[in-house]
Every structure is written in structure tokens, then in C-alpha cells.
Amino acid sequence: MSLRLKLLLLALATLVLPWAGCRYAKEMESALREGEQNSLSSVAETMASSLQGRRDLLYREPRTPAVAADTDEGETSSPEPEPASPYDIKPILLFAPPFLDGYTDDWPQDRSAWRFFAQGRHRFGILTGVYERMLYVLLDVQDEHLVFDAPGASPLDPSAFGDRVWLGFDDTHGTQHQYLVSATAPGSVTGRRIETGEYGQQNAVTEPRIVGAWMPTPQGYRVELRVPLSMLGEHFGVLIDDRDARGALPVSYGTLRSDDLHTVGRLIVASPELTRYLRQFIQPGQRLSIATPDGRLLAQADALAQVTALGPGTGLLARLYRRFVDRPNARRIVEATASIYDRDHTRIVGSLKVSQTEDRWLTLRDRALTRMLNSTLLISAIAVVAILLFAARLAMRLSRLRAASESALTRAGLVTTFPETGAADELGDVARGFSTLLSRLNEYTGYLRTLAAKLAHEIRTPLTIVRSSLENLESEGLSPAAGVYLERAREGSQRLNAILIAMGAATRVEEAISGAERTRFDLVPILTSAAASYRIAFPERHFAIELPAEPVEIEGAPDLIVQMLDKLVDNAVDFSPAGSTITLRLRLEPQAAILEVDNPGPPLAGAAQSRLFESLWQSRTGGDSRPHFGLGLYIVRLIAEFHGGSASAISLPQDTGARFCIRLAR
Amino acid sequence: MVAIVEDEPAIRDNYAAAFTREGYVVRAYANRAEAMTAFSARLPDLAVIDISLEEEPEGGFELCRQLRALSAELPIIFLTARDSELDAVSGLRLGADDFLTKDLSLAHLIARVNALFRRVEALRRPLEASQIIRRGPLNLDGERMQVEWDGQVVLLSLTEFWIVFALARHPGHVKNRQQLMDAANVVLDDNTITSHIKRIRRKFQSIDPKFDAVQTVYGMGYRWVE
Numbered sequence: 001m002s003l004r005l006k007l008l009l010l011a012l013a014t015l016v017l018p019w020a021g022c023r024y025a026k027e028m029e030s031a032l033r034e035g036e037q038n039s040l041s042s043v044a045e046t047m048a049s050s051l052q053g054r055r056d057l058l059y060r061e062p063r064t065p066a067v068a069a070d071t072d073e074g075e076t077s078s079p080e081p082e083p084a085s086p087y088d089i090k091p092i093l094l095f096a097p098p099f100l101d102g103y104t105d106d107w108p109q110d111r112s113a114w115r116f117f118a119q120g121r122h123r124f125g126i127l128t129g130v131y132e133r134m135l136y137v138l139l140d141v142q143d144e145h146l147v148f149d150a151p152g153a154s155p156l157d158p159s160a161f162g163d164r165v166w167l168g169f170d171d172t173h174g175t176q177h178q179y180l181v182s183a184t185a186p187g188s189v190t191g192r193r194i195e196t197g198e199y200g201q202q203n204a205v206t207e208p209r210i211v212g213a214w215m216p217t218p219q220g221y222r223v224e225l226r227v228p229l230s231m232l233g234e235h236f237g238v239l240i241d242d243r244d245a246r247g248a249l250p251v252s253y254g255t256l257r258s259d260d261l262h263t264v265g266r267l268i269v270a271s272p273e274l275t276r277y278l279r280q281f282i283q284p285g286q287r288l289s290i291a292t293p294d295g296r297l298l299a300q301a302d303a304l305a306q307v308t309a310l311g312p313g314t315g316l317l318a319r320l321y322r323r324f325v326d327r328p329n330a331r332r333i334v335e336a337t338a339s340i341y342d343r344d345h346t347r348i349v350g351s352l353k354v355s356q357t358e359d360r361w362l363t364l365r366d367r368a369l370t371r372m373l374n375s376t377l378l379i380s381a382i383a384v385v386a387i388l389l390f391a392a393r394l395a396m397r398l399s400r401l402r403a404a405s406e407s408a409l410t411r412a413g414l415v416t417t418f419p420e421t422g423a424a425d426e427l428g429d430v431a432r433g434f435s436t437l438l439s440r441l442n443e444y445t446g447y448l449r450t451l452a453a454k455l456a457h458e459i460r461t462p463l464t465i466v467r468s469s470l471e472n473l474e475s476e477g478l479s480p481a482a483g484v485y486l487e488r489a490r491e492g493s494q495r496l497n498a499i500l501i502a503m504g505a506a507t508r509v510e511e512a513i514s515g516a517e518r519t520r521f522d523l524v525p526i527l528t529s530a531a532a533s534y535r536i537a538f539p540e541r542h543f544a545i546e547l548p549a550e551p552v553e554i555e556g557a558p559d560l561i562v563q564m565l566d567k568l569v570d571n572a573v574d575f576s577p578a579g580s581t582i583t584l585r586l587r588l589e590p591q592a593a594i595l596e597v598d599n600p601g602p603p604l605a606g607a608a609q610s611r612l613f614e615s616l617w618q619s620r621t622g623g624d625s626r627p628h629f630g631l632g633l634y635i636v637r638l639i640a641e642f643h644g645g646s647a648s649a650i651s652l653p654q655d656t657g658a659r660f661c662i663r664l665a666r
Numbered sequence: 667m668v669a670i671v672e673d674e675p676a677i678r679d680n681y682a683a684a685f686t687r688e689g690y691v692v693r694a695y696a697n698r699a700e701a702m703t704a705f706s707a708r709l710p711d712l713a714v715i716d717i718s719l720e721e722e723p724e725g726g727f728e729l730c731r732q733l734r735a736l737s738a739e740l741p742i743i744f745l746t747a748r749d750s751e752l753d754a755v756s757g758l759r760l761g762a763d764d765f766l767t768k769d770l771s772l773a774h775l776i777a778r779v780n781a782l783f784r785r786v787e788a789l790r791r792p793l794e795a796s797q798i799i800r801r802g803p804l805n806l807d808g809e810r811m812q813v814e815w816d817g818q819v820v821l822l823s824l825t826e827f828w829i830v831f832a833l834a835r836h837p838g839h840v841k842n843r844q845q846l847m848d849a850a851n852v853v854l855d856d857n858t859i860t861s862h863i864k865r866i867r868r869k870f871q872s873i874d875p876k877f878d879a880v881q882t883v884y885g886m887g888y889r890w891v892e
Contacts, residue, residue, distance in 0.1 A: 457747055457748065460747040460767070460768055460769060461674055461677070461747050461768065463768075463769065464674075464677050464747070464768040464769065465674070465676040465677055465680065467769070467771065467772075468677060468680035468681060468684065468772050469676070469680055471680075471684065471771060471772040471773065472680050472683050472684055472687075472772070475684075475687055497769050497853070500769065501769075505857070508857040508858070509857065511752070511857075512857055512860065512861065515861075525884075526884040526885075529883055529884045529885050529886060530884050530885030531885070532885065532886070533883075533884075533885030533886045534885065558882065558884060559860050559864075559882065561884075562882075562884045562885055563857070563860075565885070566885075
């Protein structure tokens with residue numbers, strides 16, 4: 001795994017940021033929700049306590065002066081509400097006005113809201129509802145014999161009487177009123193009041209505010225009525241006059257006293273002010289509702305659907321992010337309820353429920369979430385890119401360092417300038433370490449290279465002392481026996497001198513190279529004449545020479561070329577057996593002249609091949625009287641490099657010998 | 667009288683003994699101050715000077731300069747343990763007659779000293795035509811050890827003169843390096859002969875840029891061509 005890949009994986013770890021952001025958003029959401037819940041609860045509590053003891057506001061109650069006086073006294077005695085009666089009418093809160101057609105399909109389909117009354121086999125159900133300032137009454141009467149009033153007859157003619165419905169109620173002043181509803185055929189009905197005139201005559205006065213519809217059903221009939229709440233007081237009741245035949249004696253039953261049609265049950269309905277009262281608190285996206293202790297909705301102010309100032313974000317990213325955070329089908333409404341107590345705080349008279357859409361803070365959350373995710377994703381992307389760039393740069397620097405160290409090791413002349421040494425980081429330390437190591441190695445190699453020359457110089461003085469002493473001794477006229485030793489001593493000193501000269505050879509070649517002048521010259525005659533001299537110098541070897549037909553001109557110093565050739569041939573002679581043939585070959589390549597010297601003999605050792613041309617390296621094993629310091633081929637390389645070329649050596653095929661190959665730039 | 671300025675006592679004494687044996691009067695000095703004091707009192711007939719003298723690594727050069735200022739003709743031989751080309755060039759530029767390394771044998775050294783004395787003698791005598799070898803534009807005076815090219819004197823060191831002499835005496839003959847060393851009474855390595863030849867060519871070329879009488883026979887040696 002490359003460093004780059006590793007760092008990239010590391011960079012991917014920054015993706016934990018957006019994840020953490022999502023987590024944070026969720027936390028924030030629940031915190032917000034909790035806070036909202038709390039604030040909603042406190043809103044509910046506040047409103048509930050503002051309604052505390054306001055039965056008059058909650059329920060339609062006659063504001064009698066006595067009650068008002070009670071209130072003013074502020075005593076513990078509160079107006080004790082009448083005990084609950086089975087005849088109490090508790091209308092439900094309607095959210096749309098039912099169409100007065102005698103059908104139930106536009107009423108809430110909630111059976112629990114129905115009340116049933118029966119007398120013998122007679123039975124009816126009543127469902128009441130309030131919509132705004134109207135009381136709606138739905139009566140479902142079971143009647144085997146539906147009898148309509150006789151058409152065209154006076155409503156006051158007892159013989160024309162069919163099934164009838166009486167509505168009885170008191171007004172806000174406590175006066176009892178009775179209205180009858182009858183029909184001559186299915187369809188619209190209107191309430192009528194029976195008035196006794198000045199002279200005792202009775203009149204049926206049509207009351208246009210009480211309207212409805214009469215509709216037969218398989219079991220009997222259904223009556224749907226609408227009565228304005230303004231007509232109604234605290235009490236309300238219905239009575240069914242069930243006749244089996246027109247004009248027959250009716251079976252009367254219901255929630256009115258059958259004798260005087262006075263009310264026995266109350267109409268428990270919210271005061272019209274309650275809704276207005278609630279409306280003043282309402283805010284967009286909220287719903288306030290008040291219910292009776294038994295859970296019946298009394299009043300409601302609904303602004304849930306109203307668009308809040310902060311609509312939920314509709315940006316593509318926002319929607320995308322919401323998918324990550326939201327659980328599907330999550331409830332989007334928070335609610336809080338608070339009980340409304342009576343004045344003494346002893347009885348619960350109702351409960352207040354505040355509902356609020358989540359949109360308000362969802363938007364806030366979405367905004368924060370979007371911003372946070374955007375910034376964290378951006379940060380992640382930047383981090384990834386930055387780390388990638390950093391990794392690339394690091395890898396580049398490392399590979400540069402590696403390349404430099406490799407080239408420093410393979411090249412015979414060590415590099416002295418090393419990359420990255422200026423860097424202040426650890427890589428710079430490594431580079432500096434390498435550089436120091438290499439420069440030390442360089443110094444050491446340099447020291448070794450000059451050691452021979454230095455040694456030669458240092459030995460020269462004592463050697464001179466020895467030699468001059470020997471020479472002086474010679475003139476002293478010694479005995480023949482002593483002369484022998486003297487001769488040996490001189491031979492020894494001469495050999496020492498030869499060693500000294502050999503040791504200084506590389507230095508002198510370096511000097512010669514630095515002072516050499518370049519001229520253009522032809523290699524062919526030089527090789528020809530050199531080969532001739534080698535035949536004389538080494539009579540025990542044969543010299544074959546292979547030359548191109550054309551002149552081979554190169555730029556350089558012919559003296560040095562000959563010196564290089566001397567060293568190569570010297571080397572070839574040393575490693576070849578007597579009587580063998582040494583081949584000198586000059587080949588042409590487009591950019592270079594290739595000079596090859598082949599000698600039969602031992603092949604090159606593998607390890608030696610690369611180091612042959614280094615200073616102070618030698619692979620000779622045989623004893624030899626002449627001094628060798630591994631400088632000959634080093635000199636060859638120096639001269640080849642001076643001519644813009646290189647020196648290499650390979651073993652001949654089948655390991656029959658060695659070939660030294662010198663490339664010279666043309 | 668031969669003056670030897672050498673800081674190594676053993677060598678100094680050996681040289682002194684050798685010169686004394688040859689009949690020269692020898693004065694030996696260990697350092698430049700000592701030598702200069704003596705030289706200002708009386709000039710020697712020939713001076714053999716080591717380059718590094720005790721504390722001064724280049725003291726010999728300085729001494730040579732001072733000595734040259736005192737006398738233009740006085741033969742001066744540099745004798746040194748150094749064998750750097752650069753030292754040889756700067757030594758000869760200072761007006762030394764020869765620049766030798768210490769691995770030279772005493773016999774060779776004495777031959778050189780004798781030759782230099784002969785030259786001094788010859789320079790004092792009137793010019794003898796019989797001693798002069800003429801090779802085209804080259805006039806070679808074996809006695810005075812003086813070379814002229816196109817009538818102009820070429821200032822050669824003793825070693826260089828002997829090399830030219832050996833080559834020009836038999837034009838066309840190839841002299842290998844060993845032969846040249848023998849002729850010049852030196853033991854040198856190949857590179858030193860090469861640089862001597864190079865210097866000789868340069869000196870001739872400073873008079874005649876077209877000079878190419880000294881030819882290299884690669885692998886063999888050198889020859890004089892007319």
C-alpha cells in the first residue's frame with residue numbers, strides 16, 4: 001500500500017465530520033423539540049390558568065347577578081353547577097356545517113357521540129353539534145309507522161297530526177320556549193311556535209331561524225335541524241311525538257317533560273366568546289382547542305395550516321439532508337395539554353390542548369443542518385484534497401530522495417548535492433543525514449584516493465635518505481662482499497621508488513587531464529602505431545587489430561588516449577596467458593566511437609564488473625612483482641570520461657575471457 | 667662553491683658528502699633565513715634548493731626569487747619531494763634552471779651540476795660554431811646548452827634541453843620515453859615525460875606558432891622532424 005493510498009484512507013476519516021454533524025442535528029432537533037414542548041406546555045398552562053374559574057367563558061352559563069355577586073365576594077363558595085343529568089345535551093364541535101338534507105354522511109361518523117332515548121319499543125338517537133353560532137341537531141327515530149301531517153291542513157288541527165318533534169329550550173333569560181317540527185312530506189322543515197293570541201286563539205308562527213330537513217329511513221325517519229345558539233339558554237331538549245296513525249294519541253318521549261314540555265337537561269356547549277377568546281392567542285402553525293373533562297371538544301381555534309413565517313426549506317440539498325436525519329412518517333406536530341380548573345382549583349372543568357406544527361423549528365433545524373453539512377462536507381473535501389496533495393508531494397519528495405540515494409550509490413563519483421536538505425521537516429533530516437553520510441563517504445573515498453599520493457610524498461623523503469646514503473656508501477670503496485648487499489639494498493630502494501611512482505600515477509593523470517588540451521584527431525593511426533609498439537613491448541602476446549575503413553575523428557587528447565590504451569593493454573596482458581591473442585577493435589556508432597580490448601583468460605567476477613573502474617579497486621589474486629594499486633582502470637575511466645564517454649567491462653561469451661569497452665563521444 | 671638548502675639533515679649531509687667528493691666546496695643551509703644571510707654576503711656558484719623549508723612550505727620558491735634578484739646567471743636547481751606538475755611549472759617560471767624530484771640518483775644530480783657548470787663556462791667563452799647543431803630553423807649549442815629557433819633563444823630547463831638535444835641530434839629517429847629519460851639524466855614516469863614534451867612544444871610555439879618539429883609516435887615515443 002503506497003503512502004499516498006494510506007493518507008487518502010486517513011483523509012476519508014474526516015467524513016466522520018458530516019456524520020457527527022447529522023448526529024448533532026438530531027440531538028439539536030430533539031432538544032428543540034423538548035424546548036418547544038416545554039414552551040408549549042407553559043403556553044398551555046398559562047392559557048389554562050387564564051381560563052381558570054371562567055366557567056362562563058367555557059360553558060354557556062347565564063350570568064345571573066347572584067352568580068356575579070358570588071364572584072365578587074371571592075368566597076370559597078363557587079356557583080355549584082347543576083349535577084349532571086342523563087338528559088344533558090352535549091354537542092360536539094363540528095368543523096364544517098352539515099348540509100341540511102336529512103342525511104348523516106356530512107356528520108362525524110362517531111357513534112360514541114350519539115345519545116339514545118327510548119320508551120317502550122320506541123327509540124331515537126340524537127346527535128348534536130355546534131358549528132360557529134349554530135346548533136345542529138340530528139335525530140334518528142325508529143318508528144314503524146311514519147305518519148306525516150295531513151297536507152293542506154292547519155298545523156293546529158289535531159286530526160291532521162302526524163309524527164312530530166318538539167324542541168324545548170330556555171332563552172338566556174330563563175324563559176321556556178317550545179317549537180314544533182313537523183312535515184307533510186320528506187324535505188325541508190321549519191320550526192313553528194304555537195302562540196296563544198289575545199283572544200285565546202292559537203296560532204302556529206313559523207320561526208325561520210329553526211330550519212331543517214325531514215327524511216324517512218328504513219327504520220323510521222331522520223330529522224336534521226339547525227338552531228341559532230343565540231336563541232338558546234342553558235337548557236335544551238327534544239321530545240318525539242310518535243303516532244301510529246294520523247290524529248292518534250302520541251307516545252311522547254325525549255328530554256323534555258312530556259306534560260309542559262319544559263326542559264330537564266342542560267345544553268352543555270361552549271360560550272361563543274370562547275372561540276374568540278382562543279383566537280386572540282392563536283399564532284400561525286398552531287391549534288388551540290378546549291375540551292370538556294370527558295374529552296369532548298368544546299372550542300377550537302385552528303391556524304395549523306397557515307404557513308408560518310419560516311416555511312420548511314425546499315432546497316434540493318436541504319431535502320436530501322432531511323432524508324438522512326428524519327425518520328420517515330415521523331410525527332410533525334407537538335402537543336401540550338393543560339387542565340383548566342375551577343376557581344377553587346379543585347375540579348377540572350376542561351382541558352386545553354395546544355398543537356403546533358414542527359415546521360417552525362424544522363426550518364430552523366434544516367437551515368442549521370444544511371449549513372453544517374455544507375461546511376463539514378466542504379471541510380472534508382478540502383481535507384481530502386489537501387492530504388492528497390500533501391501525499392503526492394511527500395511521495396514525490398521521497399522518490400526524489402530515493403532516486404538521489406540510488407544514483408549516489410551506483411555512481412562511482414558520489415554526489416555531493418543532495419535534494420531536500422533545505423527542508424525543515426523530518427524528511428529534510430533524513431536528507432541531511434544522507435547528505436552527511438554521503439559527504440563523509442565522499443571525504444573518505446577522496447582521502448583513500450589521495451592517500452596513495454600523500455603516502456608517496458611522505459615516503460619519498462626517507463627513501464631519498466636511504467638512496468643517497470647507499471650511493472655515498474658506494475663511493476666509499478667497500479669490500480666485494482659488502483658490494484653485494486649494497487646492490488641488493490639499491491635494488492630494494494629502486495623497487496620502492498617504482499612503487500612510489502605507481503602510487504602517484506592517478507594523481508598525475510588527474511593533473512594531466514585537468515591541463516589537457518583538446519584537439520581533433522584520427523583514432524585509426526594512433527591505434528595502428530600503438531599496436532605496433534605493443535607487439536614490440538609484449539613479444540609473448542599476439543595483437544590483432546580491427547579498424548574501420550574510414551578515419552575516426554574524435555575530440556580530445558591523443559596522449560591520454562594512448563595512455564588509456566596502455567593501461568587497457570597492460571591489464572589484458574596481465575590477465576591473458578602467454579601466446580594468446582589480444583584483440584584491439586575500433587567500432588563506429590552514430591554518436592560514438594567504441595574501443596574494445598578483448599583478452600582471453602578468466603572471465604570477470606560478477607561483483608567485480610561494476611567496481612572495476614573504481615579507484616583503489618582490484619580483483620587480482622595472483623602474486624606479481626609489480627606494484628598494483630587498482631588505479632589502472634580508474635585512470636582508464638577518468639580518460640574515457642574526459643572524452644565524454646564511459647568505460648565498461650563484460651565477460652566474453654562462454655566465459656573465455658574479458659572485454660573492456662570504451663565509449664568515446666564523436 | 668655549491669650551496670645546498672635543504673631542511674632534512676640526512677639528505678643535506680648526503681648531498682653535501684657527494685658534492686664534496688666530486689671536489690666542490692659545499693655550503694649547506696637548513697632554512698631560508700640562514701641561506702639568505704650567507705648569500706647576501708657571498709653568492710654561491712650554484713644553488714640546490716628544496717621547495718619546502720622547515721616552517722615555510724613554499725620557502726624554496728621565495729629563496730629562488732631572492733637569489734634570482736641577486737644574480738641572473740646563477741644556476742639554480744630545485745630539488746623536491748613533490749612531483750606535482752604545478753610546482754614544476756611555477757619553479758621553472760621563477761627562473762630555476764632545472765626542477766628535479768628527490769628520487770633522482772646522486773649520480774644524475776652530479777651530472778646535472780657538472781653540466782650546469784660547463785654551461786656557465788661555455789657562456790663565458792666566445793661562441794664556437796663547431797659545437798652548434800643546425801636543423802633547419804633550429805640552432806642547438808651543446809656546450810652552452812642553449813637553443814635558438816629562427817634566431818631566437820628558447821629558454822629551456824636543463825632537462826628540457828637534454829630532451830630536445832636527444833631528439834634533434836638524430837632527426838627522424840623515434841626516441842622512446844626510456845631513452846629520453848636516460849638522455850636527460852632523470853628517472854621519471856611516462857606522464858612526466860609527456861608533460862616535459864608538452865612544455866617544450868609550448869616554448870617553441872611561443873616563438874613560432876606553427877612549430878611541430880617534435881612529433882608523437884603513439885605508443886612508441888617521440889621524434890624530431892625537419
